[in-house]
Amino acid sequence: MTEHLLEVRDLSVRFHTARGMVNAVNGISWHLDRGETLAILGESGSGKSVSASAIMNLIDCPPGEITSGQILFEGRDLLTLDAETRRDINGRRIAMIFQDPLSHLNPVYPVGWQIAEAGMAHGLPRAKARARTLQLLTRVGIPDPEAAMAKYPHQFSGGQRQRLMIAMALVLKPDILIADEPTTALDVTVQAEVLSLLEELQEETGMGLLLITHDLGVVAEAADRAVVMEGGRVVETGTPRDLYHGASHPYTRKLLAAAPGKGEMRQPDEAPAPILQVRGLEKSYGPFRALRGVDFDLRAGETLAVVGESGSGKSTVARLLLRLEEATGGSALWKGEDLLQKSPRQMAPLRRQLQMVFQDPTQSLAPHMSVFQIISEAWAIHPGILPKARWRARVAELLEQVGLRPEHAERHPHQFSGGQRQRIAIARALALEPELIICDEAVSALDVSIQAQVIDLLGKLRDELGLAFIFIAHDLPVVRDFADRVLVMQKGEIVEQGSVAQIFDAPQALYTQRLLAAGLDADPDVQADRRAARLALAK
Template sequence: MSHLLEVRNLTVDFHTAQGTVHAVRDVSWHLDRGECLAILGESGSGKSVSASAVMNLIDCPPGEIVSGEILFEGEDLLKMPSERRRDLNGRRVAMIFQDPLSHLNPVYTVGFQISEMMTTHGEPKDKARARTLELMKRVGIPDHENKFDQYPHQFSGGQRQRLMIAMALAMKPDILVADEPTTALDVTVQAQILRLLEELQAEYGMGLLLITHDLGVVAEVADRVVVMNAGEIVESGTAQQVYKAPVHPYTKKLIAAVPGEGEMAEPVGQDEPVLKIDNLRKVYGGFTALDDATLTVLPCETVAIVGESGSGKSTLAKTVLRLEDATSGAAYYDGRDLVSLPAKELFELRRHIQMVFQDPTQSLNPRMSVYDIVSEAFAIHPDILPKAKWKARVQELLEQVGLEAAHMSRYPHQFSGGQRQRIAIARALALEPQLIICDEAVSALDVSIQAQVIQLLKRLQKELGLSYLFIAHDLPLVRDFAHRVVVMQGGKIVEQGPVREIFESPREKYTKDLLTASPHPDPEVQAERRKARMELEKTA
C-alpha cells in the first residue's frame, strides 16, 4: 500500500566556511491520510530540515539534497519540474511556521494575505474573499468580518497562529506541515490550537506532520512518533510505545528531562522579605495592565508568576525594576521603595536586583565578546572590582554557569541557545545580586537544555543564597522549580500560595483551567485529561 507522503533515505548537507554539516542523514518515514506523525527532537536534530525539504524550502546553496526520495502519492517531489512543485505547495501541501509574526507580511492586511493563497492558484477574488471570511470564522477569529482589513500587529499571538492555520487551509490541502506551531503560546491557547488542528484534520481528512520538541504536544495529538538526533532517526513507534518503552538512550534522556514529575519544594521560612510589593498598579492611557498587585519574595525563595499573555506578569517585573513607572503602589527592597527612589539611589540599588530575559539572542549585544558582556557590569559600577581582577572574575563566573574560560573571546552567535542563556545568567551574577527576575528565561529552550538551566539556577540559589521572581507559562516547570506560585489574570493576582497547594488544591476556576490545559507527556494520562475536559464542556 502506498503512503500519502513517504521520505526515503533522505540526506541533506549544508556547506559552510567551517566545513560540511550533515543536517539529515539517511532519514526515512511516511505519513498516511488522516494520520498525525510527530517528528520529535531538539534544536539541530534535523527535524525542521527534513520538513523544509518536503516544502522545497532549503536554500541550495549552501544546502544540498545529496540523496533520497520524497514521494507524494507515489511521485518523487525531488524530480518534479519546479512549476508543478510550486503548484502543489499551498494547494496540496501546506505549512504552518513557528513564528507567525515573522511569516505574516506586516504591510498587508490579514484578509488580503489569506485571499492571496487562493488567487495565486486561480480562484476569483470574490470567491477568495468569501472563503477567507469563512476560514477566519472557522479558526475562531472574533468579529471576523471587521478583522478582515486589519494588520498582523493588531492580533494576539494565538490569533496570529490561527490566521496562519486559516492561510494554510485555504486550498484544503492533503498534507499540513506544522513546524513548532504552539511553542511560544500560553498553555490555554496551545490547547485551543491543538484542538483546532485535530478538528480540522478530521474535517478535511488531512495528513498532519507535526514538528516539535514538546512531549506533551505529542501525547495530545500524535498517532506515531519519529525521534531524531544529530540528523538521524534513532527511534520510532506509536506515541504510547515511545513514551512507555523507549529504547534509545537519547529518547530516554528526553523523557527524563520532562518537567512536572519531580518532588515539589516545601515553603521556605518566615524571614523578612527580600522584596515586598504593595498594591502596585500600572495604567496605560486608561488601560489597567497591573491592578493592585501585592506579594512578597523571601530569602532563598523562588516565587513563580504564571498566567496567560496579557495577564500582567511582565508588566509587574518591569515596574519593579523601574523599566516602567508605576501609576501607584510600592515595591520595597531592603526597606526602600523602588517606585519612588531618586535616580542616584536607584542606580546603586539596581546592582542587587538583576534580570534574565526570555531571548538571549535579543538581550546579548552581538558586537560584544562574552568577556565584554559579563565585565560590563564592573565598568558600570567601578567600585565593585579593580580592572586588574576583571578577567579572573569573568572566568570564575563562566565556570560557575558551566562554561569555559576559553569562551571569553567568542561572540553570542557562536553559542547554542542554552549556552547563550548561561552567558546571560553569568552577566546577572556579576554584581552578586540578592534577587534575580527571570522573565520566561527558559521558555525558548529544548527540554534537556531547559532542565540543565533549571538545575543550574537551583544550584546557584543554594550556593549564593539567591531569590528568584520566576515568570513562566510552563506549569510543569513551575511545579518542579518554585516554592510559591502567584496566578495572574487580567492584571490582577487571583490566587497565590505554596506550590503544592496551588497544584493539588487550586481554589480559583482560572487556576484549574490553566492546570487542565497543560499537556501531560504520558499519552494515557493525556487521554484521560481530554476525556474529563470534554465531559466538563458537555455539562457547562
C-alpha cells in the same frame, strides 16, 4: 507493499555554510497515511524542519542541496517533478503552516485577500475564493469574519493569526497539512485550542497531518505516531505511548528525562521574614491598566514564580521593581526601603542587590564585548566590590560556577550556543553578588535538555548562595519543579497565590484550573486525563 500518502525515503540534505558543508538531514525515512497525525520530534538543529522544507520545495539551492532520497507523494517522487507541477501541488494538495504567524503573513495586505490568494493561485475564481475564505474564517473561529477579511495581520492576536494561517492552508482542502511548530509561540490555553482545532479539521477532511515540534507534550496530545530526530537522523519511531514507556534510544530517553514537571515539589519553610513587600503596584499606559493593585511578599532565599499568559502583566512587575519603567502607583519595600521612591542616584547602589536575567541572551548580551568585559563591566559600574587586579580570577571562578570554562572569557557571545549564552547572562548577574535575581522567561527559549541543565544550575546556585528568585514563566512544569511559591496573574491582577503544592494540587481559581488543564504533559496517559479535565472546564 501498500502505498502511503507521503513517504520520505533515505532523504539527505546538506547546506553550504561559512563553516563548510553541513549535513542537515542524513538519510531519513518515514511515512504518513491519510487521516494520520505524524509528529517529528526534535530539538533545534535536529533537521526536523528541513525535511518539511524539502517537501514544500522551500530549500534555497544554493546554499541547500538535496543529495539523495525520494519524497513519494501518492507514489510520485516530488523531487523529480518539474517546477510548475510542484508549484501546483503546494497549497492545493500539500499545505503548510509555520511557527511565527506574524512574520509569515504579509504585513501590507488584508488577511482576507491573503487567504483567498491560496485559492486564486490555483485558478479558483475570485468570488468563490472569497466565499470560501469567509466560510473558513467562520470555521476557525475568527470573530466577525466579514470585517476580519479587510483587516491586516497586525490587528489580530497571536492565536488568531495562527487560525488565519490554518484557514489559508485549508482553502483547497489539501491532502496533507504540514504544521511546523504551530503552537510554540502561543499561550498554553491558546495552544490547546489551536491543537483541538487542527484535530477537528483533520477529522472533517481526513487529511494527513505532519506535526513538527520540540514539545513532548504536543506529541502526547496530538500525535498518532512520532519520529524522533537527532542530528539529522531518525533515532526512533513509535506511538507516543510506546516512546514514553519504552524508549529504546538513549536520546529519546534523555529527552523524556529532561521533560520538566516530574520531580518532587519543594516544601517552603515559612520561617524567614519578607525582604520584599509589594503593595498596590499599579501601571497604566494611557487608559490601559496593565497592572491593577498587585500585592505580594518575597521572603529571603525564596523562589517566587509569577505565571500567567501574555498580557497578564507578569513582566511588567519585573520592569517596575527594577525601575526600568516607572510605576503609576503602589510601593515596593526592599528591606524597608521603597524602591519606587528612590531617585536614580539612590537606586544605583540598590541595583547591585537586584539583578535580572532576560529571556533572549542573544539580545541581552552586547555582541561586541567579550565575556570578560560583559561580566567585569558590573564591577566598573559598582566600584568597591572587587579590586581590578582580581577581576580576571573572579570571572574565571564565575564561569566555572555556571558550568563554563575559564578560557571562555576571551570569546564573544556569538561563539556560544543559546544555553551557554544564558549561562553567561547568569554569571553576569552573579558578579554583583545580588540577593535577588529576577528571571524573565529565562529558560523559555531553550531546548528541553538545555532548559533542564539551566534549571539545575539555578537550583544549585540557590542552595549555595541563598539567592531569592522571582521566576517569571509561562511554562508551568518548569515552575512546578523550581519554585517555592506561585503567583498566578491574569489581566494585570493576581488571581491566586500559594505554595507550589497548593497551586498545582489544589488550585482554587477557575483561571488557574484552566491554565493547568491546558498545559501539555509528556505522558500520554496523564495528557488524556488533562484533556478530559479541559473539556469539562470548557463546559
